[in-house]
Amino acid sequence: MSFLVLSSPAKLNLFLEVQNKRPDGYHNIVTLFERIDLKDEISFRAVENGHIRVVCDHPDVPTGPKNLVYKVALLLKEKFGVTQGVEIRINKRIPVAAGLAGGSSNAATALLGLNRIWGLGLKKAQLVLLARRIGSDVAFFLYDTSWGLGTERGDKIQALNIKKKLWHILVVPKIKMYSWKVYGGLKLQLTKGNDDANILVRNLKKGNILAASRLLKNDLEREIFRLSPNLEKLKKKLKLLKTIGVMASGSGPAVFGVTTGKKEAEAIKAVLSKRFDQVFVVKTL
Secondary structure: OOEEEEEEEEEEEEEEEEEEEOOOOOEEEEEEEEEEEEEEEEEEEEEOOOOEEEEEOOOOOOOOOOOHHHHHHHHHHHHHOOOOEEEEEEEOOOOOOOOOOHHHHHHHHHHHHHHHHOOOOOOHHHHHHHHHHHOOOOHHHHOOOOEEEEEOOOOEEEEEOOOOOOEEEEEOOOOOOOHHHHHHOOOOOOOOOOHHHHHHHHHHHHOOHHHHHOOOEEOOHHHHHHHOHHHHHHHHHHHOOOOOEEEEOOOOOOEEEEEOOHHHHHHHHHHHOOOOOOEEEEEEO
């Protein structure tokens, strides 16, 4: 195979509990991932000159060694002695640095795509180990699941059998929010474990969306709102617009609301699009 095109979806976190800081500087967390239908498209073309070339249509995305896709390609080349090169084109639709894991999803898609393009024959367990070396959110996107529970750094994944599809209104203000800065400002308290996450999962499995929406949790929100009070104002605005649950995703600045259906989400989008450029109606993928 010399050419391949794959989709690279975003995620939301419906639950994110920070448990403690690890010796390696990261944090142990419990998080509920939801894959959504906001997607980038990535194409892979094998080349014989041995070079890695990454191209992206978004000006804020690096295309050199700082890009996670580039890092994946370099890691695979060096680890498995790949002599072929590759040209990777990223058609960016997921907002950058938004708490939606666009870069991590791209990295996972690169693992899947290069495994096929270069004929490496790696199994999922091998890909997951490589993903955990690249970044905390990468592993989730290697699983063929709409929902996953992440523990440790968020990179130990349990795929969940939840049939329910949710509709959301998603707003991404043009505010720079860095995950290292958000985590760095946390004042950690003792947590009671992931009981709340399990209750949320049980309600989603039963289709109890109203009950599930009351259990949304993100321990990063306090610091996110301290760094950017306007995001807290956005959350309050969304609460007034017939959503049934509102929260920042990951380390922000994306803020999403759970709605009762597509029609309700579209109505909210019509209101918010007058003020914000990046407003999306999305659902569980």
